Amino acid sequence: MSALVLDGLTKRYGSFTAVHGASLRIPHGQFVCLLGPSGCGKTTLMRMIAGLEEPSGGRLLIDDGDITTTPAHKRDFGMVFQSLALFPHLTAGENIAYPLRIRGVPAAERRRKAESLLELVRLPGMGDRPVSRLSGGQRQRVAIARALALEPKLFLLDEPLSALDAKLREAMQIELKQLQRRLGITTIVVTHDQREALTMADLVVVMSEGQIRQAAPPMEVYRRPADAFVADFIGMTNLLEGDVTAPGRLSVPGGELALEGLPRQGRALLSVRPEEVLLHPATTPGGANRLSGTLSFVRDLGASVEFRIEVAGREIVALTRPQDRPAVEPGGAVTVEIPAGACVVLPAEGQAAGERPS
Amino acid sequence: MIRRAPRSLAEHAPILFPALMLIVFFVIPFGLMIAVSVARRIPGGFYEPDFVFANYERFLTAFFGGVLSFSLELAALVAAVAVGIGFPFTYRLARLPRAAQVRWLVFLLSILSLSEVIIGFAWSTLLSRTAGITNLLVAVGLMAEPQSLSPSFGALLAGMVYQAFPYTVLVLYPALARLDPALVEASRTLGASPVKAFFTVVVPSQRNTIVATLIMAFVFALGSYLLPQLLGRPQHWTLSVLITDQAIYQSNMPFAAAMAVFLVLVSLALVGLALLAGRKEEA
Numbered sequence: 001m002s003a004l005v006l007d008g009l010t011k012r013y014g015s016f017t018a019v020h021g022a023s024l025r026i027p028h029g030q031f032v033c034l035l036g037p038s039g040c041g042k043t044t045l046m047r048m049i050a051g052l053e054e055p056s057g058g059r060l061l062i063d064d065g066d067i068t069t070t071p072a073h074k075r076d077f078g079m080v081f082q083s084l085a086l087f088p089h090l091t092a093g094e095n096i097a098y099p100l101r102i103r104g105v106p107a108a109e110r111r112r113k114a115e116s117l118l119e120l121v122r123l124p125g126m127g128d129r130p131v132s133r134l135s136g137g138q139r140q141r142v143a144i145a146r147a148l149a150l151e152p153k154l155f156l157l158d159e160p161l162s163a164l165d166a167k168l169r170e171a172m173q174i175e176l177k178q179l180q181r182r183l184g185i186t187t188i189v190v191t192h193d194q195r196e197a198l199t200m201a202d203l204v205v206v207m208s209e210g211q212i213r214q215a216a217p218p219m220e221v222y223r224r225p226a227d228a229f230v231a232d233f234i235g236m237t238n239l240l241e242g243d244v245t246a247p248g249r250l251s252v253p254g255g256e257l258a259l260e261g262l263p264r265q266g267r268a269l270l271s272v273r274p275e276e277v278l279l280h281p282a283t284t285p286g287g288a289n290r291l292s293g294t295l296s297f298v299r300d301l302g303a304s305v306e307f308r309i310e311v312a313g314r315e316i317v318a319l320t321r322p323q324d325r326p327a328v329e330p331g332g333a334v335t336v337e338i339p340a341g342a343c344v345v346l347p348a349e350g351q352a353a354g355e356r357p358s
Numbered sequence: 359m360i361r362r363a364p365r366s367l368a369e370h371a372p373i374l375f376p377a378l379m380l381i382v383f384f385v386i387p388f389g390l391m392i393a394v395s396v397a398r399r400i401p402g403g404f405y406e407p408d409f410v411f412a413n414y415e416r417f418l419t420a421f422f423g424g425v426l427s428f429s430l431e432l433a434a435l436v437a438a439v440a441v442g443i444g445f446p447f448t449y450r451l452a453r454l455p456r457a458a459q460v461r462w463l464v465f466l467l468s469i470l471s472l473s474e475v476i477i478g479f480a481w482s483t484l485l486s487r488t489a490g491i492t493n494l495l496v497a498v499g500l501m502a503e504p505q506s507l508s509p510s511f512g513a514l515l516a517g518m519v520y521q522a523f524p525y526t527v528l529v530l531y532p533a534l535a536r537l538d539p540a541l542v543e544a545s546r547t548l549g550a551s552p553v554k555a556f557f558t559v560v561v562p563s564q565r566n567t568i569v570a571t572l573i574m575a576f577v578f579a580l581g582s583y584l585l586p587q588l589l590g591r592p593q594h595w596t597l598s599v600l601i602t603d604q605a606i607y608q609s610n611m612p613f614a615a616a617m618a619v620f621l622v623l624v625s626l627a628l629v630g631l632a633l634l635a636g637r638k639e640e641a
Contacts, residue, residue, distance in 0.1 A: 052543050072546040085544035089562045099548035150549065
């Protein structure tokens with residue numbers, strides 16, 4: 001099966017390394033999200049894939065052919081730019097037909113193709129509109145249709161939905177995913193929005209400081225983050241650090257936890273999702289994996305309730321359904337239970353989490 | 359914000375000053391020129407107020423018709439060459455690193471400080487037989503002996519393009535600096551080579567800027583009267599040269615004024631036509 005292979009792609013600007021040895025295999029038909037905070041190198045990586053940026057090192061292969069040095073206009077990849085880059089001097093239909101015009105397709109066929117693409121993105125009959133008279137969402141669709149006009153081998157989108165308002169954005173995410181599934185086209189989207197990545201992707205590639213931290217299906221990235229950065233960036237998490245005192249026992253501030261998968265000795269870092277943390281009244285007898293703390297803040301989010309509990313000077317966040325809400329007021333004592341199965345043991349670097357303000 | 363049309367004198371105040379300046383420095387002198395253009399010349403003397411069209415009738419001769427059409431063609435050619443070179447130049451310039459852009463712009467601005475006289479003499483030296491560039495060609499063996507390239511039509515064109523070029527770049531620069539680089543990148547990913555992207559995206563998307571720059575360079579070149587005398591032969595003398603000649607050396611103010619009025623009207627008509635053509639295509 002055909003695939004896109006990134007083999008140690010690197011981009012350096014002077015002494016600054018924007019992308020550091022990115023290696024990845026993307027099977028045909030996958031929807032991939034490059035996810036990370038701004039400045040992590042995700043856009044540079046996509047621009048290298050598109051041929052708009054020349055790699056300083058590494059190779060790029062598609063269907064086992066090396067395209068590292070192939071110019072952008074010979075790659076047959078469709079790309080949607082963050083600014084959309086619709087040509088202001090052309091109508092919506094002419095924009096979509098532009099790649100066909102470049103290839104010398106006759107005018108009548110161009111018009112027919114443009115109309116069918118407009119239907120694909122649900123803008124039938126809008127072909128004669130000047131770009132300046134389209135709404136944000138409509139422009140978005142025209143840009144998508146234009147990028148798909150040549151039936152590209154690869155569909156690239158650089159923060160395509162960032163200009164849209166929240167509601168339209170969610171709707172477009174679902175629509176884009178459905179479109180991709182229907183066409184079966186290999187798609188790569190750059191985004192800094194983890195909800196967007198989780199909604200659309202088959203494969204989430206989390207990047208930070210020019211490096212790929214983890215590439216895995218969305219739920220795996222969420223449930224088994226590869227390191228503290230990924231755990232913290234995808235959703236909310238509690239990072240607990242402690243010393244291994246005995247096999248399978250970890251001493252953390254405020255108590256001791258029993259769990260599997262710990263190193264034999266030394267320090268260990270845990271990630272525990274807030275929704276996995278259980279709360280009990282302070283009168284509950286202590287036991288395994290139970291820590292006592294003080295409830296410092298309650299945030300009622302409607303669909304769920306968020307609790308912030310201070311345990312031995314550190315804050316632990318717990319998320320419960322409204323009906324499971326314990327009868328404790330802020331300032332009251334509470335017992336926190338961290339089930340052994342909820343803990344993900346991370347490589348104990350610690351610095352990745354420490355650097356990020358929470 | 360006031361959205362209705364201004365009514366009282368106070369509401370008109372912000373435009374009073376510019377309007378006054380326009381009247382004092384443009385409308386009144388132009389009116390005077392029109393008045394002089396219909397005055398009657400006293401041979402051997404000056405002129406006295408009258409209302410005759412004799413001065414305009416003289417245009418209908420083949421000589422003045424020829425000079426007028428040569429002036430318009432020359433100005434159009436200068437504008438076309440200046441924009442033809444200036445547009446790709448400015449496009450590349452706007453994509454250079456900031457520091458390099460500043461250096462180029464300062465250099466171009468410094469050319470603006472040169473007067474027409476200096477430009478004219480510099481080019482006539484550069485194109486002369488004794489000290490010109492043909493000596494270089496002889497030195498590298500491309501030519502048998504040095505030649506004089508000036509005065510000639512080519513020399514005149516080179517000098518006038520040189521003079522119009524910095525203005526052209528400075529007018530094009532803001533629009534091209536604002537051009538979204540993603541437009542060209544998009545056209546690249548859609549299958550256009552860099553050259554094709556330039557002609558199918560950059561040039562058409564900047565059409566209004568190009569038309570405006572062409573008009574500016576055309577009007578600018580139309581007023582040139584020293585370079586045709588320094589770098590051209592008498593058959594390359596423009597209407598501006600004849601106006602100067604009539605006004606200063608022949609003391610024929612009414613005829614000079616009539617030619618000037620006529621030149622202004624013809625250029626206004628041409629600019630109007632260009633704008634009209636542009637608007638029609640857009641609609």
